[in-house]
Amino acid sequence: MKTETHALPPPAQAYFTHLQIERGLSANTMSAYRRDIGRYLNFLAQQNRDLTESRPQDIREFLVTLTDPPIDQDTGEKPKPLSARTAARVIIAVRGLHKFLALEGLTPTDPAAGIKPPTHPESLPKALTVEQVQQLLAAMPEQSPRQLRDKALLEFLYSTGARITEVIDLDVDDLHLDPEPEQPAVVLVRGKGGKDRLVPIGSYAQKAIQAYLVRGRAALAAGGVGNPAVFLNARGGRLSRQSAWQILKDAAAAAELDVPVSPHTLRHCFATHLLQGGADVRVVQELLGHSSVTTTQVYTKVTPDKLQEVFRTSHPRALHSA
Incomplete structure (x- = not known):
């Protein structure tokens, strides 16, 4: 139609x-x-x-x-x-x-009240393994201003779990990389529906971002006029979603990953790896900016192979001992 x-x-x-x-x-x-x-x-x-x-x-x-x-x-x-x-x-x-x-009284009744949306099989988010993420990030060079930007972008995506639109909308003033003693570095993420949240930044991402800000961003900013964006394109403007997707695609090719990836893949990895590491689902919900914990709980589902592994290693009578 x-x-x-x-x-x-x-x-x-x-x-x-x-x-x-x-x-x-x-x-x-x-x-x-x-x-x-x-x-x-x-x-x-x-x-x-x-x-x-x-x-x-x-x-x-x-x-x-x-x-x-x-x-x-x-x-x-x-x-x-x-x-x-x-x-x-x-x-x-x-x-x-x-x-x-x-x-609002614009219609006498609600004709859609009894209409049910079609059901669809629930698909689990596709996340890379920790080893694959490490392989991806390790394959990125850090020489030119663009390379420094690209490494900082992907480290930041994986470290914060932010949506790609949230990341490209970041301004330099949203970063708090030099916190008070014993306080974590954080970023102010401006989420959907005007819901802002503070998200901690891991040490690897901090190092990559600081390297980009000191050695790379100024060169890219030369083409723009006082653009406040953290991530800039070659003309000094704000990086686009399409460019961010291409950056990750090129990085995956350089790392010889044979699985499809997108900027949202790193958000999936962030959530999945946190939960696998023992993080509480409510904490992950807050970090992701989900309005409902139901949305976050999809990451808690595991494959039959994982269920078998946990059962064999955890249940006292899973395996027969001679």
Whole structure:
């Protein structure tokens, strides 16, 4: 199903104003909401139905078009269906919209109240082993300003578990690398929905960041005019998400890792390795900036092989002794 751009009807515009001002959602999250609800508004327009007149039947039919789209009348081809996970996200956005409209009295009822998002198999985050992370970081040279930046970026991602958008949004003033005696170095991370948090920085990341700030950042900043960003591109501007992804991709190739990686991979590694080391899930939740511990608990799941290993080494009667 093609997604077209339409002017938002006033009820939908009121909802987006609510999301932005009252809930304080980030620009990236707002963009995702606009894309998902845009699909829905486009569907209603094709059905000649107003948003405030939507029925449960309309929402069910819309869900079908997501997972089993009809043939495109212009091209004669069948569009690629959305995955169950993506379709569920879209329906959750639609449910939120209709719930808001009903609560604000813009519609007499909530037609989406009984609509359930499609279920999807839960996939565990893919994390590198500790040895693979060490291999990745050890493969990075530290000679040129860019190399110093790249090493500091990846060390920082793994040390803090911050989202890539949070890291590229960092300003130099957010770093506290010279704390008072017996106080850990920390960084002020500006999270989703305006939720800031203080996260400690490990010694390896501190060393890499300080080397970059002293020997690398000034050379990169020469192309910009007083840019406060920690991580700069070659022109002195703030590093982009796409560039950060390419940095990690190149590092993984240099380390000869045969597994897919992304900046979010290091966030997964941060959480998984902390929990494997005995960290409390509530502490990891705070460090990651998760609103709910349920989101963090996905990292506590282990593979059958790991279960077997723990059972054999921990249960007093797991193994027969002659």
